[in-house]
Amino acid sequence: MSFLESVLQRGIFAVTAEVGPPKGTERSVIEKKCLQLRDYVDAVNITDNQTAIVRLSSFASCLIARECGVEPVMQMVCRDRNRIALQSDFLGACALGIENFLCLTGDHQSMGNHPQAKNVFDIDSVQLLGILNDMKEKKIFQCGETLKGEVKAFLGAGENPFADPIEFRVYRLAKKVSAGARFVQTQAVFDVEMFARFMEEVRKMGLHEKTHILAGVIPVKSPQALRYMQNEVPGLSIPASLLERMEKAPDPREEGVQICVEIIEKLKTIEGVRGVHIMAIAWESIVPEIVQRSNLYPRPRKEVG
C-alpha cells in the first residue's frame, strides 16, 4: 500500500502538493522542490506536461522524487499517449515502485507551446481509470489479455466542482469513482460555500465513503495573480470578497497565505474532505509555512523503503 493510501486509510487528514518538472534536464529543480516539501506533505504530484508545455516527463520526475525520499503521485494524461503507451508506462512505473497514479484527460495542446501538435485522446480520464483498475484488480489489459506480476497501485482522479454544467459535476465524479478512483484531487477551492454545496451532493450519493477526497488549494501572491485566474482559468470560482481582500492588503503575499490557511481550516470542517492538495505553482517554497499555519504539521512518519 502506498504511504498516501495508508495515511488516508488511517483517517489522517492528508496533505499533498504539486511539483511541476522543469523545461529542461536539470534534475536539481525537482530535487530542490522535493527537499523543500519532503517533511511537510505525504506525497507530491508530478504533473504530466501541464498546460501542454513540454517538460521533463512525469515518469522520470517521479523517480527523482523517490530518490529524494518523497512519495510521488504520477500524473498521467490522455492527450499525448494512446492506450498502448499508457498501459506500458503504467507497468513500467509499477515495476519501479511508483504506487500513486492520477488519471487526467489533459489540457488541450492549443493551450501549450506546441499548438500545432496532433492530439491523441484515444481514451478519456474515466476510461483510463477503468483500464488501470482492471490491470490492478483483474490483471487484464484493456484488450482482455492477462498480465503477469503484482500491480500495487492507488488510483486517483481529478474533478472540478466549479465547471459547467454545475449540476452534472457530482455525477461525473460518481462515474470516476465507479471506474476505479480511490482518491480524488479537486480543482482549487476559493469559493468554499460553493464547494460545500458540492460536498453535500457528494455525501447524498455516498461518494465520500467510496473515495478519499482531497480539496485543492492555491496560495496566491498578488491580486493580479488572482484576477488572472478569475479571467483566464476556466472552471474557477473566485468570490469578489477575496479579490477585494487581496487588493486592499498592505502585504499581498502574507494575505494570500492567510487566505489559503483560512480556506484549509474551513475545508477541514466539511464532512467527507479527507485532505488538501496544495498547488503552489512556482511557489513551492511557501508550502511548509501553509502546512504549519494550518496546524497540519508534523506529518505522519514514513517507513523508509
Added chain:
Amino acid sequence: MIVGERKPVTEIIDNLKGYRKVLVLACGTCVTVCMSGGEKEAQELASLLRLKGFQAQAQTVERQCEKEFNLQLQTGICACEAVVSLACGIGVQVLADCFPRVPVFPGLNTTFMGAPVEQGIWEERCSGCGECLVHLFGNVCPITRCAKSLLNGPCGGSRGGKCEVKPERDCAWQLIYDRMKSQGKLESLLEVQPPKNWSFSRYGGQRKMIREDVKL
C-alpha cells in the same frame, strides 16, 4: 456535406508557376452549396487568373468525385496545361485518376463534414469514425464537437456553455447535457462509456466499402 474553403489566390498562383493555359474546374455538389467551389466561384477565380496573365477558363463538373462525370471533360482537359480543381480533396483525386498526365492543383482546402448553421456559417458535425454512437449523446457527436473527443465528458473547462479551447465554440457536453435533460434521459449519461473501437476509423488506414449485392 463536405465543406471546403478556397485557398488564398497567391497560393494558387504560386502552384501554377510555369503554366499559362489553366482550366478552373468547379464541382456542382457540396462545394457549390457551401459557396466555395461552384460555378460562380470558378468564374471568379478564372477572371482573377486572367488578370494575372493566365489564359484561364472555367468549367463545371456535376460531381468530380465520380469518374463518369469527369470523363465527359476529355477535350477541355486536353486543351489546358494545368487544372485547378475547386472540388473537395476527393474530387481532386478522382479527377487526377481520370487524367493522370494532367497536373491538377487543389483550389480548396477541404475543411470538414458539416452543415450550414446560418447564412454564411458552416459547422463540423461528423468525423466519419466508422461506428456511429451519436444516439447515446442526444445526437450531439462528442468525438467531433468536443475538443478532446470525450466520451465521458464534460471536462473541467466548460464555462457558460462554451469550450475552454475556443470560447466562441459551444461546449459539446453542455449541449449533450441539455438535450438529454430535455428528453428526460440524464440517467443514461451516468453510464461509463468504454474505450472506443477506433479500428473502424481512419486510424485503421484507408477504408473501403464493398457491397457484393450491388456490384456488377
